[in-house]
Amino acid sequence: MNNARIYCLCLQDNLLEKVKKLNYLAVGLGQNEFSSEWIRDNTGENISTKNPFYGEYSFHYWMWKNEIDNIPDNTWVGFCTYRRFWSNKKNENSKIIFEKVLNEIPNEWNEYDVILGDRQNVDVIKWMKVLKYGKAAILKNPKAIFKKNRNLKFNFDLFHGVGILDRAIALLDDENKSDFEEYVNNNRSFNQVNMFISKSKTLIKNYYTTIFNWLNKCEKIFGFNLERYSKIRIYAFLAERFMSYWFNKNAKTLEWPIIFYDLSKD
Numbered sequence: 671m672n673n674a675r676i677y678c679l680c681l682q683d684n685l686l687e688k689v690k691k692l693n694y695l696a697v698g699l700g701q702n703e704f705s706s707e708w709i710r711d712n713t714g715e716n717i718s719t720k721n722p723f724y725g726e727y728s729f730h731y732w733m734w735k736n737e738i739d740n741i742p743d744n745t746w747v748g749f750c751t752y753r754r755f756w757s758n759k760k761n762e763n764s765k766i767i768f769e770k771v772l773n774e775i776p777n778e779w780n781e782y783d784v785i786l787g788d789r790q791n792v793d794v795i796k797w798m799k800v801l802k803y804g805k806a807a808i809l810k811n812p813k814a815i816f817k818k819n820r821n822l823k824f825n826f827d828l829f830h831g832v833g834i835l836d837r838a839i840a841l842l843d844d845e846n847k848s849d850f851e852e853y854v855n856n857n858r859s860f861n862q863v864n865m866f867i868s869k870s871k872t873l874i875k876n877y878y879t880t881i882f883n884w885l886n887k888c889e890k891i892f893g894f895n896l897e898r899y900s901k902i903r904i905y906a907f908l909a910e911r912f913m914s915y916w917f918n919k920n921a922k923t924l925e926w927p928i929i930f931y932d933l934s935k936d
Contacts, residue, residue, distance in 0.1 A: 674746035674775050676756075676867075677709070677733075679726055680933075685752050688933045692771055694750070697729055723894055725906030726751065726864050727885070734878035738871055746775050747874060748785070748867030752934060756785075756867070757927040767931045783921035784868045786861035786914065787928040792825035822854040822911060830900050830907055834892070838908055841887040846880065846916070853915040860914035864906065865928060873921055880916065881909055 671693055678694040683704045689696040698704035699711055700721035711729040712718035714736035721728040726749065741747060750756055756772035764770050779785060826835040839851050868874050885905050896902045917923055 676748045678750050680752040685933050723905050725903050746869045753932045754863050754928050757929045782924040783870050784917045784923045785926050786923050787865050788925050789859040790862040791859045822857050838888050850915050864910045
């Protein structure tokens with residue numbers, strides 16, 4: 671793809687040819703075995719062993735420490751996963767995945783610094799899930815029984831534990847603490863799945879510096895003795911909410927459709 675590097679983050683070696691067919695850069699995450707054709711998050715300076723807790727961010731850390739400075743200026747740098755891709759918007763109704771996925775940078779992107787995924791609403795929650803996961807969250811915020819009061823803060827309390835987000839926000843630097851707290855209390859949607867594309871290396875590096883300094887502080891409180899998916903990947907879930915806030919605060923952003931297609935099932 672001209673003037674762009676799209677990294678596709680995967681967990682299985684057998685997806686290599688499918689990723690190459692998309693003309694994306696194949697990234698192997700974590701401790702699984704991959705062939706030498708993959709970019710790995712366990713080379714150079716890395717936190718690959720933390721992948722079960724950090725998710726995609728074990729590769730973002732690798733990118734920050736080993737790669738971003740080597741990428742030519744004004745190159746679009748972006749990320750997707752083997753199950754979620756940027757849409758090309760031209761053939762959205764096609765049944766062929768390779769026709770639906772982004773294959774060139776749209777001209778309209780040139781007016782923006784960062785491309786973010788379309789927003790995910792958090793105010794529609796099945797009551798079965800509330801009863802199963804969120805009794806403590808409802809007790810803390812009784813007004814959340816009404817849809818209009820279900821903000822990002824309530825949603826995080828509901829699925830990841832009451833008070834975790836509050837404790838994490840308290841560790842943020844002064845530049846972001848109050849603004850991020852306001853963001854999670856006043857919004858009912860966020861840009862989903864830790865995916866972004868940017869043509870500014872400076873912006874990406876500033877984001878990485880901020881997010882990893884914060885998550886490192888969070889590690890000292892939450893550690894790694896975590897159970898269940900909602901807790902084990904806590905650092906990825908914190909980063910997902912923060913990414914949406916940070917880029918919208920610090921850059922000119924454009925939302926773009928993300929499509930779900932599992933390459934491992936193809």
